[in-house]
């Protein structure tokens with residue numbers, strides 16, 4: 679499965695963005711035609727190209743070289759408490775239906791020998807969000823990335839999201855919130871998890 683996916687990515691890497699938009703666009707045309715949409719409508723005329731370009735943007739995490747370069751710094755101050763980035767907004771696309779799910783991620787870690795630039799944390803989230811995704815996997819992938827690259831004492835990721843596939847279709851439950859979490863290392867300890875949740879429940883002042 680893994681090899682197959684890698685080969686597919688390589689195939690895409692050989693195509694220029696223009697070629698990709700053209701090829702994706704022709705499939706969007708086929709979908710519109712099968713649905714009976716009149717492509718002579720001036721509003722629809724450019725839609726295949728627009729949808730194709732949008733897919734490239736929304737699935738950017740699949741492209742070669744999309745993985746963020748993570749600079750870490752020595753933890754010279756020997757900071758040993760929790761570092762948390764909360765309320766990081768994100769948009770992703772549900773792998774089951776290719777419609778958006780979106781919300782906020784809260785990401786905390788306890789440094790070991792290295793710390794990470796704070797702006798890198800949202801970039802990691804973005805990299806894994808920009809692909810057909812499921813929330814459970816997104817949560818785990820962000821946790822695993824930090825756990826393996828930073829070798830911290832612990833990592834915890836909580837994601838709260840609304841799924842348009844739950845709201846617009848199927849059971850049609852607008853406003854339902856899906857919450858997922860992933861924990862590594864020190865966060866296995868209930869007291870450490872409580873501290874994370876304590877940070878999370880504090881009202882935002884700005």
Ligand code: ZN
Pocket residue numbers: 772773774775776777841843844
């Ligand atoms: Zn879905």
